[in-house]
Each structure stands twice: as structure tokens, then as C-alpha cells.
Amino acid sequence: MDDTTKAAAMAVRGVDQHSAARKSEFGNSEAKSTFVAYMDDYSRPAEASRPKGLTHSAKALDRWFAERQKQHGPPRLLEIPNEALITGAGPINLTGNITLVKEDGSIVYANHLSLCRCGGSSTKPICDEHHLIVEFLHSGRIYEASDVQHSERSSKLTIAIIKNGPVTFSGRLRLHNSHGQECVKQRGSLCRCGHSANKPFCDGSHEKTGFRSGS
DSSP states (O other): OOHHHHHHHHHHHHHHHHHHHHHHHHSOTGGGOOOOSSTTOTTSOHHHHSOSSOOHHHHHHHHHHHHHHTTSSOOOOOSSOOEEEEOTTSOEEEEEEEEEEOTTSOEEEEEEEEEOOSSOOTTTTBOOSTHHHHTOOOOOOOOOOOSSOOOOSOOEEEEEEOTTSOEEEEEEEEEEOTTSOEEEEEEEEEOOSSOOTTTTBOOSHHHHHTOOOOO
16 A cells, blocks of 8 residues: 555545534535635636546545635645646646645635646646547646655645736645656746647747736
8 A cells, every 4th residue: 555545545534533522513525525725715616626526536536625624724734745747738746745825815725736737728727628629739748857756755835816917836746747757846837828839738828818817
């Protein structure tokens, strides 16, 4: 059993132990355990904010994270590294200890985010699969080298959404794809307008194309 699976099992046990004690305050915990990345914005559709095809371990971690969020503060760090899967012709799937700073300056916490990179999502910065409609084309290949060494130690990753601009990140992040390519960065800017010539990184094309985030 790997470390992530062990952490998931412990998380599930922790949620079960606290469920009965918290029913009077929060209602049935099992009925409300579905994770929504924008946990303080229930106008966002849950399906658009949660990557599809999560493993049982990931779902268990989601339940644990949601339970922690009931404390209305930063959750404890999960024992997982921060990673970004650059999908072919699709979104950036982030996992880790994510602090998301939205365009209006509000802060939310998540351990899974699926970020739009075609520029057409109606739920920006979250992917709503609009890339399938516009036939967004990018293999997900990565051509930049690492700035820092990869580490399996847990750490905080801060994601900031720039109005009419890119997604910036600060904190150790491993970016990888299905081609076996990867690089590790401490900070950077990710394209979300869909036009960068250096995808998945921003090259300033949002300014030339007049990208508008719509928020």
C-alpha cells in the first residue's frame, strides 16, 4: 500500500469518527461529503469544478478535505506533492495543497482543480469541457526545463487568477504529461487564453488577442 493510499484510508477513518459528533451542527455528513473546488461559492456547478475519473483514494482525500473545510480555515497539509497534469487538448489537472486566490481577491482551498486552458470555458478558471466544442489542439507537451528539484514532501501551492490574464503559481509544482515529459518549477505563469506559443506557459498572447476572463 503506497503512501497516498494509506493517507486516504486514514482520512476516511477520521471522517467516519467525526461524522456522528458533528451531525447536529452540519446535518448528515455523508450526504454533504461531495467535494466542490469552489467551496465558498455554491453557484458553481460541482461537475465543472471536479476532475472526472478520480480514484477511490482521491475521492477519500476529497471527503477528508471537505470535512476539514468545515472549520472555515486553512486545512492541514495533505501528505501529497503538488502536481499539474497537462492533458492532451484538455485542461490542466492540479492536485495538492492548493490555495486559490480568485480575481476578486477572495481565497478558497482545494486539493483538486481542473483549470481551463482553451480560453472558452463559461466557468473560468474551471474547465467546463468547452475545449471539446472548439476543438482545442495541443498535445500537452512541455519544452521547459526544471528550475528546482522534485520533492515528495507536502507544501502549499498558491494559485492566483489574473483578470484577463494568466494563472500564476507560487510554490513547488511538478508539471507532467502523458508523453513522460516533466519539469518542476517554484513559480510561473500558465496560459489560459489558449493562444500561447509556449503552452502550457504564458507568453503574453492574452494581451495580443484581447482575452477576457469574463469575471
